[in-house]
Amino acid sequence: MPLITVAYTSSRQSPSLKADIASAVSELTAGILHKDPNVTAIIVKSVDAGDWFAGGKSLAEQKLASYWIDIHVTEGTNTKDEKAAYLAAMFKRMAEILGSLHPETYLHVDEVRGDAYGFGGLSQERRYIAGKLDVSLKAA
Template sequence: MPLITVTYATSRRSPTLKADIANAVSELTAKILHKDPDVTAVIVKAVDAADWFAGGRSLAEQKLASYWIDTHVSEGTNTKDEKAAYLAAMFTRMSDLLGPLHHETYLHVDEVKGDAYGFGGLSQERRYIAGKLEVAAKAA
């Protein structure tokens, strides 16, 4: 049930670019972080490359692209190796979509406590407990 925000800048134009980014992010989040794509929300925002500065120069001037991806997941649900693989795979996939990336390109996996994070009016902790109770009731 991650909530993922993608902010990107590129000179590439495509009528499907935002959808392509959302699909790629959702796919890699499911494959590497094992998150259900049916409850993954992705927000995609474009920023003009002339308005994004890295190293004191705009990306437009440098003829490079960049992104900031902020992925919120429940604390303790992914290993360090999974998160490292996610960052690497996302960099490769986003480079394919956006073009050559500036090395100052970021992805943050924000691990949120289960009692402070949720969707549909329920915290992840309550969902976890409900799932355990359901399994116990079926076993009884």
Template sequence: MPLINIVYASQRHAPSLKKDIAAAITALTAGILHKDPKVTAVIVSEADPADWFAGGASLAEQELASYWIDVHVTEGTNTKDEKAAYLAAVFARMAELIGPLHHETYLHVDEVKADAYGFGGLSQEHRYHHRH
């Protein structure tokens, strides 16, 4: 049930780009982090490359793209190896979608305590105890 917040800056523009990004990240999150896509929420926002600075220059000046992805998952549900594989796979897929990436491109997997995280008015802790 992750909540995924994606902000990206790219010279590429296509009517379906935001939907393509959301679909790609949802698929990678399901495949690598084992999160159910039926309860995955994704917010995709675009930033102007002229307004995104990395290494002292705008992405527009450098003719590069970048992203900030913040993924909230329940603490302890993924291994270090899964998170490492996810970081690498997302980087590769986003490069395909939005163009050559600046090295200073970020993804953060936030591991949130189960009693403080949930959806539909119920915590993940509550769901766990009612399943077991």
């Protein structure tokens, strides 16, 4: 149930670019971080390369693409190895979609406490407890 925000800049343009980005992000998030794509929300925003600066120069000047991905997941649901694999795989996939990436391209996995994060009006902690109660009631 992560909420993922993707801001990107690229000289590549196509009618399906945002959908391609959302699809790749969803696929890698499901495959590596084991997050259900049916409850994954992704916001994709384009930023003009002239408005994105890295190393003191705009990415338009440098003729490079970049992205900032911010993903919120429940604390403790992913290992360090999973997060490292996710960062590496995302960098590779986004380079395929956006073109040559500036090395100052970022992805941030925000691990949020289960009692402070949720969707549909319920925290993840409440969903977890409810799931445990369902299992124990069925076993009785």
